[in-house]
Amino acid sequence: MNLSTPTAPFTDTKLVRSSLYATADRIEQRTSALHRAKITGADAAATIAALAAAAHPNPSRVADIGCGRGTTTIRLAHQYPAATIVAVDQSPALLAVTGNRLRAQRREVTLVAADFHHLRGVLAHVDVAAAAFCLYHSRHPEKALAEIGACLAPGAHLIAATKSADSYINIDRVIAASGLDREAVSRPSLYEAFHTSNAEAALAAAGFILRRRVDQQHTFRFTDLAHLAEYAVTSPKYRLPSKLTADPAALAAALRARLSDEPITAASTVTYLVATRP
Ligand SMILES: C[S@@+](CC[C@H](N)C(=O)[O-])C[C@H]1O[C@@H](n2cnc3c(N)ncnc32)[C@H](O)[C@@H]1O
Numbered sequence: 001m002n003l004s005t006p007t008a009p010f011t012d013t014k015l016v017r018s019s020l021y022a023t024a025d026r027i028e029q030r031t032s033a034l035h036r037a038k039i040t041g042a043d044a045a046a047t048i049a050a051l052a053a054a055a056h057p058n059p060s061r062v063a064d065i066g067c068g069r070g071t072t073t074i075r076l077a078h079q080y081p082a083a084t085i086v087a088v089d090q091s092p093a094l095l096a097v098t099g100n101r102l103r104a105q106r107r108e109v110t111l112v113a114a115d116f117h118h119l120r121g122v123l124a125h126v127d128v129a130a131a132a133f134c135l136y137h138s139r140h141p142e143k144a145l146a147e148i149g150a151c152l153a154p155g156a157h158l159i160a161a162t163k164s165a166d167s168y169i170n171i172d173r174v175i176a177a178s179g180l181d182r183e184a185v186s187r188p189s190l191y192e193a194f195h196t197s198n199a200e201a202a203l204a205a206a207g208f209i210l211r212r213r214v215d216q217q218h219t220f221r222f223t224d225l226a227h228l229a230e231y232a233v234t235s236p237k238y239r240l241p242s243k244l245t246a247d248p249a250a251l252a253a254a255l256r257a258r259l260s261d262e263p264i265t266a267a268s269t270v271t272y273l274v275a276t277r278p
Pocket of ligand 1: 068
């Protein structure tokens with residue numbers, strides 16, 4: 001995987017549209033490595049769906065903004081069989097994956113290819129919206145949130161999910177300790193723009209009223225350096241030689257040559273905010 005290395009990779013529009021999400025490959029590899037490592041923490045899509053159900057038992061129109069591969073979209077579609085489901089993402093490739101997954105379950109979905117900073121005229125009258133693990137790709141999440149708010153019906157609910165800025169810092173420590181990228185720990189968080197500690201302020205700036213907050217600790221145990229490398233090659237945070245990021249086996253070998261091959265534990269706080277549009 002050949003990722004370029006700008007200062008703030010998760011808010012680099014070009015990188016987000018190309019290497020990160022132009023195809024589903026990187027996100028699938030990353031999700032697979034993380035799922036196999038996960039030892040504590042509730043399923044995110046299930047948590048979002050449960051919070052949505054508590055906020056609104058019977059919405060007519062439900063939108064999943066920044067839907068990615070549609071994991072949350074599918075949950076919401078199951079939960080609300082009578083609702084119109086709208087999946088929004090700027091990546092046509094990921095929208096296609098979401099469409100295929102929903103169609104495989106015989107569920108209709110409206111696919112909308114759009115930037116969440118420009119939703120007016122594209123999306124309207126939404127009763128429940130989710131924006132999961134996507135707003136940290138915005139340099140101005142409060143602007144994206146205001147745009148989402150404009151698409152919601154008055155009194156409608158948004159469930160926004162994000163991670164702590166220190167997520168997976170133990171992995172940064174391993175990469176730094178290997179000497180392959182000594183700055184891995186000191187570099188800004190990938191989640192800097194919208195994380196556990198600044199997400200509430202962004203929602204308030206966008207005019208939302210916070211109703212509920214849930215913080216969950218997720219922990220991950222990577223069985224060995226090969227497992228860690230599968231995750232690390234998908235992270236644009238690290239500045240590694242491209243021959244290593246192109247091949248997890250090559251990165252694993254380079255790590256093994258420098259470190260003892262032991263299990264590595266990492267953590268992330270996942271925050272869910274339920275807010276309403278006045
Ligand atoms: C980490 S994925 C999260 C996917 C999904 N919500 C989930 O929880 O699995 C981030 C998604 O946000 C999308 N995204 C990033 N910037 C966006 C923007 N400006 N407008 C719309 N979608 C965007 C990406 O294409 C990607 O699908």
